[in-house]
Amino acid sequence: MDIKAELKKRADFFDKELEKFLKGGEPETLYDAVRHLPLAGGKRLRPVIAMISCEAVKGDVINVLPLAIGLELIHNFTLVHDDIIAGDLLFAKSFEAMHKITGDLSIFKNVEYGLIDCVRLISEGQQLDIGFENCKIVSENDYLEMILKKTAVLFMYASEAGGILGGGSSEQNRALNEYGKSLGLAFQIHDDYLDMSSDEKTLGKDIGNDIRNGKKTLIAVHSLNNAKGEDKKALEKIFGNRNATDEEVKEVYRLFNKTKSVEYAKITAVDYCKKAKKVLDVLPDTEAKKILLGLADYSIQRKK
């Protein structure tokens, strides 16, 4: 028997499945980076071992493919993350914790999958955030999609999955999902607002850095989309210019206020807070409901 040929046959079969599994995804830069190492080839030893072990007990290899892919990706993950071992362990510990969920296994499976999906969405959001720094103009919708992924999904998931494990009805869990979404958006927009309004007179180093890096906060997005004439030109010239002087940074800050963008961010956060509270109507009146309502208020009132 030509062992190498047998191994290769399975590795080749596996490669096609892996390629299928890793196809697509946005943002493309991120997914290209994710595909790069696993699709660069290799012996596929771990997946092939799993496949052959399955065959060895007369099982159908189709049943083992998800595991085979999981294995090869985890293997690649440990290669990429060689230098930040603690982070890997955090990830493992997180799922170790999830596995202590008791009760109905299909609920466990769904809830755990939700967390996995959050990691994917957060990665996408973080990549969008970085990508935006090199964009001249970003629409408000693009901005909202980015913070939805980067920040709000984990809030959405926290409240919805909390409801699910608490035995809530579909309607209640859907409301909790909506609550978490609006709360997360309000939370992130208020963060943008706090960063920009923290110290109006002596513009902090962080604000200067954000302006020089072209950081697309809601304030920046709104101002870039609403400034007119000379103001627009000045904004486009200075915002995102890493060599901007302190005076220029102050000028951008003045324009942010002239377009009422700081105020706009405040109003938008308040709107999401109201939305978050409204959807809770379907919940029974409990102490917990009151706390959720209070938390929504707190998310846009906090000073840090």
Added chain:
Amino acid sequence: MDIKAELKKRADFFDKELEKFLKGGEPETLYDAVRHLPLAGGKRLRPVIAMISCEAVKGDVINVLPLAIGLELIHNFTLVHDDIIAGDLLFAKSFEAMHKITGDLSIFKNVEYGLIDCVRLISEGQQLDIGFENCKIVSENDYLEMILKKTAVLFMYASEAGGILGGGSSEQNRALNEYGKSLGLAFQIHDDYLDMSSDEKTLGKDIGNDIRNGKKTLIAVHSLNNAKGEDKKALEKIFGNRNATDEEVKEVYRLFNKTKSVEYAKITAVDYCKKAKKVLDVLPDTEAKKILLGLADYSIQRKK
């Protein structure tokens, strides 16, 4: 109602659970690093939201604690891993794949948990490997524990979980686990051997680096533990000395051969290969079994 106090009450309760969950673990350096960020405190917003959402549908908060811990750790993970987003996504995609396992949910859960446990063990093994570079002497048992964790566990898991998903009996799956373990150990020891024997005359840069960094391969471990008198003194002086000259590196290499350590590594790999093959006796005679046997041979015959 004092919202902040209500949030804090739950955050404090959660903190105790998180501390319990993160207690202990070896190597301590690694677990200290893992604890550092999550236990530095914070608002615990995500877990608290999950807890209150559970309460809001009149559920028992005990049921939501695993999720709460999972959430807070994932949140911290995304903070630590800010700059290597693609790695995070790889992790998520790995578990996305695992979730496609069909059939009995309790099998899914056990198999998935096995992969999570692998990440934990690999992290520990990688940290041990790094830690060993600063140890004067490492016992052969310590070395074996390190490569078991760093390399062999994913092989063990690959074969055992492959068997489980293939519907193997407990005895068969246990044999596959043993197979993967011996295969993984043979594989890693053969790697150590290949690195050290690849180019005997013109010692490669990698070998020089490994010797200067005090890299604890089985060859180095064996030689350090078996050299006598002047040889032992010379080894201890040069091995792990970042400023060792090329001549000194060659002297270490000569001593590795004098203690028959290169040969010892080869013999040890062969022994593990034999062990791997022996345990497969309980499997039915199939093509797959032949491939597993052939793979064991291949793992100690390959030239790269």
